[in-house]
Each structure stands twice: as structure tokens, then as C-alpha cells.
Amino acid sequence: MDKEFRLVSSLEKIFFDIPPNLTELNSGSMLKNEIYSFQLACFVMDGGKTMLPCTIEIKSKLEKYITVYQIGYVPSQVPAYTFTKDKNFISKENTVVTFGKFDGIHNGHRLLIEKAVRIGHEQGIKVVLCTFNMDNWNAKPQKAITTPDERAYICEKYGIDVLYEYPFDNEIAGMLPEEFLKYFLKEKLNAGFVVIGADWRFGKNRSGDAALLKACEDKYCYSSYVIEKETYNNTEISSTWIRNEIEKSDLSTVKKLLGYDYFFKGKVVHGKQLGRTIGFPTLNLIPSPNKILPEYGVYESEVVIDNLIYKGVTNIGIRPTIDDGTYVTVETFVLDFDEDVYDSDVIIRLKKFIRPEQKFDSVNGLKKQLEADIAFVRG
DSSP: OOEEEEEEETTOOOOTTSOOOOOBOSOOOOOTTOOOOEEEEEEETTTSOOOOOOOOOOOSTTGGGOOOOOOOOOOOOOOOOEEEOOTTOOOOSOEEEEESOOSSOOHHHHHHHHHHHHHHHHHTOEEEEEEEEOTTTOSSOOOBSSOHHHHHHHHHHTTOSEEEEEEOOHHHHTOOHHHHHIIIIIIISOEEEEEEETTOOBSGGGOBOHHHHHHTHHHHTOEEEEEOOOEETTEEOOHHHHHHHHHTTOHHHHHHHHSSOOEEEEEOBOOOOHHHHTTOOOEEEOOOTTBOOOOSEEEEEEEEETTEEEEEEEEEEOOTTTSOSSSOEEEEEETTOOOOOTTOEEEEEEEEEEEEOOOOSSHHHHHHHHHHHHHHHHO
């Protein structure tokens, strides 16, 4: 029976039937006399069919100061999650709002989200993540780490109640900074609390900043919180850095910066089924043209199907041995799995780069290499 243990933030929502892809804690800090809490999550990798009994033993000089609560399964009414791009959306309830680009939702973004979620829990109000859809604004939009659907998936997991992806247009681009605050914080989102990163800018020519946000608190009846940039190896974490590492297929660094594995989420589409004829049926996804891709090649992967996790061998590229190379696919052979999942949503998490994509002289040559790739993944 495969088991996993994760040390995670006390704010993480953990569900018994959803595979873990949680940001693990490596350290923590607190002020003197402040309470610090975290969770030790235990998973049995069978989609929630088994409840594993656990015994916790503390061995520490601080033992007398530590309290352990074993929770088990807690019935809960999960609040409805909303993902909207509607310009006319208005929140009638009081909210805590965090603003940003949130491409990839990396460890720096997570600090903003954790602060907003904590306020939401304390105040009993909804948490809104507000970002902007630039598709109709930029002639050549920048390649994204996550698609809108993937970002929505992460936001729900992190405890966001409303993901508001507002269409960026000339009206927004021309708003003076204070007009921007009035429009979004009071007229649209009914914000009582605002959480931003220290480098966030808003309004015409990006002329609004944290100082203006603070100065307008009394006028528009909210409290603001500014979160400093997160660093890794003394370098500020940024989406640009992560995109560069993805293009180099440095998945280890990508995971450290994101806090989770780089992944694809989408529906399984019908391929040419040539893999099935040589004994290697595959799941095929067509990646978004706006999603940044790693090097074309073969990867060790994890595949999430119906809340169960399987090992996989994933090829990203144009399949030069059997195809004409006209479009890119994400094609995965799932180990120990042979079911029809066409039109089903699956998640492909890339774990390790195995080799570059290559063209073989024959299908038999391809087959032998696939056997070697599968043996590598099995270990």
C-alpha cells in the first residue's frame, strides 16, 4: 500500500479523495510567545478508499510546549468556488482581495494567498483573487506557465473562493490609480481587506503603488497588507525565472520555485491510436498554444485519473517517427492502466526529464526505446 506524508501549512485544505500536490513546509518562524501551527498530512494512494491509523510521537526538547491534535476525517460543507471573467460581476458580500498577475501561482504568490486566506478565515468573509486577462490586449501575449483552467484548479486548492479574471481593455488601461481602487475595491468587490505584493502597480501607466493604496484606506474603508518578495537562493522568485527554467527542462528547480510539479490539465482527445497497435496505448492532450513548454522529449510523469495517481512516461513534441510534425501533443503511456478515458479530465505532472525527442528508423526501434523508458520509470 503506497503511503505519503507531507508537512504542510495549517491553511491547506486537505481532502481524503484528492491526490496530494501540496506545498511542503521546510521551515517556519514565529515571534516570541506566538502560536505556530502546521499539519502532518497522511495519504494512502487509493483515492480515499482506506483510512490509515497513525500514531504520533514527539521527540524534542520543546516537547512540553507542543500540542498534537489528530483530526482524521472531518465532514464539511465545502463553499462553492467561483471562476468568472464577467465584467459585470459584483460581490454583494464583504471580501478580502489579492491582486496580481499570478502566472503559475509560485511560492511568492502563495505568501499573498496565505495571508488573504488567513484573513478570510478570521473575518468569516470570502477570498477573491483578482487578475487580468490580457488576451485581447497584447498582440503577442507572453507564454503562460498555467492556463486559465490550471490556474483555477490551483486557486481552488489553495482556498480561494472567487477567481476573478477581469478582461483588460482601454478603459482599465486609462484609469487613474485612485479611480482603479474605487472601481475594483468598492464598486466591484466590496473589499474590506487588500493584500498585495510590494512590487504591485496599478492604474494608468502603472503609476499607483503600495503607498497610494495605504493612503486611501480611510477613504474607501479597507485595510491593506503589503507582502515582500519571496526569494530562493537569495534571488527573487519570478514567473520570468520559472519560464526560463521550464524551457531548460530543469524540473527540479521549477518545483522549488512553484512549490508543486509543473503540470498539464485537460481533456483526453482521440489520437491516431498507433500506440495501441504496438502495445503502448497513450492518453493524448493538446497543450494550449499559449502555454510555455519544456524541451521536446520524454519525461517521467505522474498521471491523475479519477483521483488516483499512476506512474507514466510522457512524450512532449511532434512524434517525428509516426507523425508529420504539424502539431504538438502531450502523449502519455500510463503504467498499469488500460481503461477508456476519452473526454475525461486528467492531470499530467512532469517529474524528470529522461531524453530528447528523436526520430527512429523504424517502429520497432521506437518500441524498444519505449520499453527502456518504461523500465527507467519503474525503477
